[in-house]
Amino acid sequence: MIAVTTVTQVPPQPVGTLLRAWRERRRISQLDLSLTAEISTRHLSFVETGRSKPSREMVLRLGEHLDVPLRERNQLLLAAGYAPAYRQAGLDAPEMSAVREAVRLLLAGHDPYPAVVVDRGWHLVDSNASAGLLLEGVDPALLAPPVNVLRLTLHPDGMAPHIVNLGEWRAHLLGTLRRQVAATADPALTALLDELRGYPCDQEVPEVEVPGPGDIFVPLRLRHRGTELAFFSAVATFGTPLDVTMAELVIESFFPADERTAARLRTPE
Template sequence: MIVTTTLTAGRAGRPVGELLREWRDRRRISQLDLAISADISTRHLSFVETGRSKPSREMVLRLGEHLEVPLRERNQLLLAAGYAPAYAETGLAAPELEAVRKAVRQLMAGHEPYPAAVVDRWWNLVDANASISLMTDLVSPALMTPPVNVLRVTLHPDGMAPHVLNLGEWRAHLLGRLRRQVIQTADPMLTELLEELLTYPCADPVPEVEVPGPGDIFVPLKLRHEDAELTFFSTVSTFGTPLDVTVAELVIESFFPADADTAEYLRAYAARGVE
């Protein structure tokens, strides 16, 4: 079943040509470059953007692909052009996504005793393995009321923030990721989230640009847990060939120990949970 969200309905009233031009401007691609990559004439593209020509369904999908428009927004383009959405938005609990759920849980279970979490497009927590409790037990219960937003949990003064030893650096990293996502998706909910996070206090210096220091190879998360100082790096995984909006927007973030002491602490912490 295809679900039309409030965001989709809100944009469907705008002409498809206006939306396409907005995405082209957002991607900083000229009409000529887009026309060449999509194998259409510049004149035809100009007519589509100005509303003088109605694009076919295939043309909308082709332009959306070459503009790297997310699947959710490609459905909006189709609706604006008078066509039905092409990409389903299936609930994660639906039988059709059983293989996806199994794959995600297998990845997270295999990552134990290291923390891993799954988030949706808006950074809401979808699932996590048992080791994520090492981070969430530092957080006020009020922030753990569903839907749990992991960026809010991380940067809120009642969340993980007081326990993050390099808060300025980690905050800059997370906000940079969110800004890039706002640019990529033009999602107003993500814009609101960014504006909210920017109001949170941060006593540490916040770098404007992520500039590596001598020997740095990634931005670490340095976390105080009980009497230990832990250091992590993370990897981000997505599905490679999604054709469903829900699947396309799932992100698995896996945290790894950056040193032997952190690895040993995580093994001991997991053992405590089993006892």
């Protein structure tokens, strides 16, 4: 006898419900949104309650004023019965050749300092040769694609045992991810945050990042072949993206935080 599994389809939420959720997430009143988006409060209320169907242009305008990510703007359009406005080409697509070239130039230009490119889910997209310095001693299982750089960093078999200030760096990464979850409402990122919170840490993890005397950033302090290396990082994104993939790419470049680290990177062993 063949067992038949019944799959219950969860109906998509109406566009009005989604828009109200985004407005409340951004802590914007109906009045404030109606003023900035130049529509009447009554009309906005009707849209949110489903009494009025918004036009395609209105969905896009409200998504813009609510700072909804491009991926979720497409979901709003689909919920309203319209086709997505923003394409999502793979990074290997022919039309993304200029983006690929820009990424390669940025990565190569940052050598001999480490740099990585990640997507919205913190999966490693690309890196330069110097990024390998950060990964020495990591369990090879964590380097099997797709590589999640947050998991790789905080996992007890990953970089965590080599990070001198693991408590500080953990707080920094979890705080960044927590803000991203608030901005995107992405359930996959929420699950990742819950997973990372469950990893062990034998150091105090500050709830609020407060600088000590003379501090201007949270450094990444890494034990490497008997030497402590210190880095700070800068994050870059592409300006004016109209493609979901391009909008979600993040380039993180690491810089030496002291002369000893700079000298070590300039003269690799």
